[in-house]
Amino acid sequence: MCLRFFSRMFCLALLTLAASAQAAYVWLPSAPPKEIEARLARLQSDAVAHKAAIAAGKRAAFFCAHCHGETGISLLENIPNLAGQNAFFLLNQIDMFGDGRRKDDFMSGLVKVLKPDERFNIAVFYAAQPVSPTPAANRAQAVAGGKHYARACVGCHGANGYGTREIARLAGQRPGYLITALTDYRNGTAGRADHRMTGVAQKLSDAEIAALAIYLGTLP
Ligand code: HEC
Ligand code: HEC
Structure with a gap:
């Protein structure tokens, strides 16, 4: 994953840090x-x-x-x-x-x-930091995404996409990440398996996922 984003040296430093942390540490749940x-x-x-x-x-x-x-x-x-x-x-x-x-x-x-x-x-x-929405390049796609959202997502993520407690805020999230996350939930390749999300994602086509991501990215 790292090499997609960074230089070899930076990745090596990160991996070393991650590995040493893993070896030395017993995880204590927050509360x-x-x-x-x-x-x-x-x-x-x-x-x-x-x-x-x-x-x-x-x-x-x-x-x-x-x-x-x-x-x-x-x-x-x-x-x-x-x-x-x-x-x-x-x-x-x-x-x-x-x-x-x-x-x-x-x-x-x-x-x-x-x-x-x-x-x-x-x-x-x-x-506490302000979000940074992404304007939609394609209006029609954003409108289609809004319809999918109202049908399939609004019950949990809320009318404005703000989420609650353990349900993620989606409003203003990066469309690229939303596509990755939804595709991974759907395909069972996410490093997590929340049944509430895998169940919903399995019903989404690639086009629906793309439209949802564009729409959610525009929300303030
Ligand atoms: C039954 C409730 C429920 C419904 C319906 C639902 N979600 Fe979720 N969603 C959740 C929960 C709970 C999480 C956090 C899951 C986890 O911890 O893996 C989540 C997480 C996500 C994430 C990951 C966000 C992040 O920052 O990592 C995305 C993206 C997402 N939902 C999109 C959607 C979309 C799009 C829809 C509609 C097609 C939808 N969800 C419908 C409950 C729901
Ligand atoms: C090398 C790049 C990198 C660094 C450094 C990094 N992250 Fe991440 N972070 C990611 C990626 C990539 C994801 C998405 C992982 C996935 O798809 O499950 C992520 C996901 C997250 C998430 C889940 C967000 C969501 O919406 O689901 C949290 C919270 C998070 N990181 C916190 C942190 C914190 C706190 C630090 C510093 C201690 C940190 N990250 C450092 C790359 C990084």
Whole structure:
């Protein structure tokens, strides 16, 4: 995966870091869902603590910026934007990479260098960053995507594509990543197997996936 994006030297450094992290570390889950939610809710009513968590998260995410960008707008079309994503979802996905429920050559190793507090603050930092929608080159395709969305996705991901808790925000996500993620769920090649998504994705054609990705990319 890495060589698609970066130089050989950078990939080697990443793989070494990922491997050493994997060897040295026992994964500790972040916290029970109720505790995470309570902690996130407390930040909503404490602006000073929220600001401090964002600042700490930005520092802890310095390495992530190589791929996900300084403010969570990813540098490449196939890498997900993290900006504006739900904090609970981000933390949950980090935990899934950590304990093996979601697999990716790099992410699975990289998250292991993060302490539970760093993961929490990183999730709060990215969640607070503005999204960057992609205008549709083809209006008709976006309109078709909106119809598929209303039919098949709105029940879980919401009218605006904001998601909730462990359901991803899709609004303003990179179309390239959406296509990859949906195709991988459909074909059983995703490094994750959430039955709610694999069931839906199996019913989608390539053209429907492309239209959905274009439409969702345009949403603010
Ligand atoms: C080498 C590039 C690279 C680096 C560095 C990197 N990521 Fe990722 N990240 C990816 C890719 C590629 C994916 C998509 C993986 C997949 O398809 O399952 C991803 C996925 C994610 C996801 C899931 C997002 C979603 O919408 O499902 C989270 C959360 C995440 N990364 C957090 C981080 C954090 C935190 C760091 C820093 C510790 C980091 N990443 C560093 C490439 C990278
Ligand atoms: C029954 C509820 C449900 C429905 C319906 C649903 N989703 Fe999802 N979706 C989820 C959940 C839950 C996740 C997180 C899954 C995981 O952790 O792997 C998710 C994740 C995703 C992701 C991965 C996002 C990321 O950042 O990694 C994409 C893309 C996605 N959904 C697109 C869609 C589209 C497009 C539709 C309609 C065709 C749809 N979903 C319908 C529940 C649903």
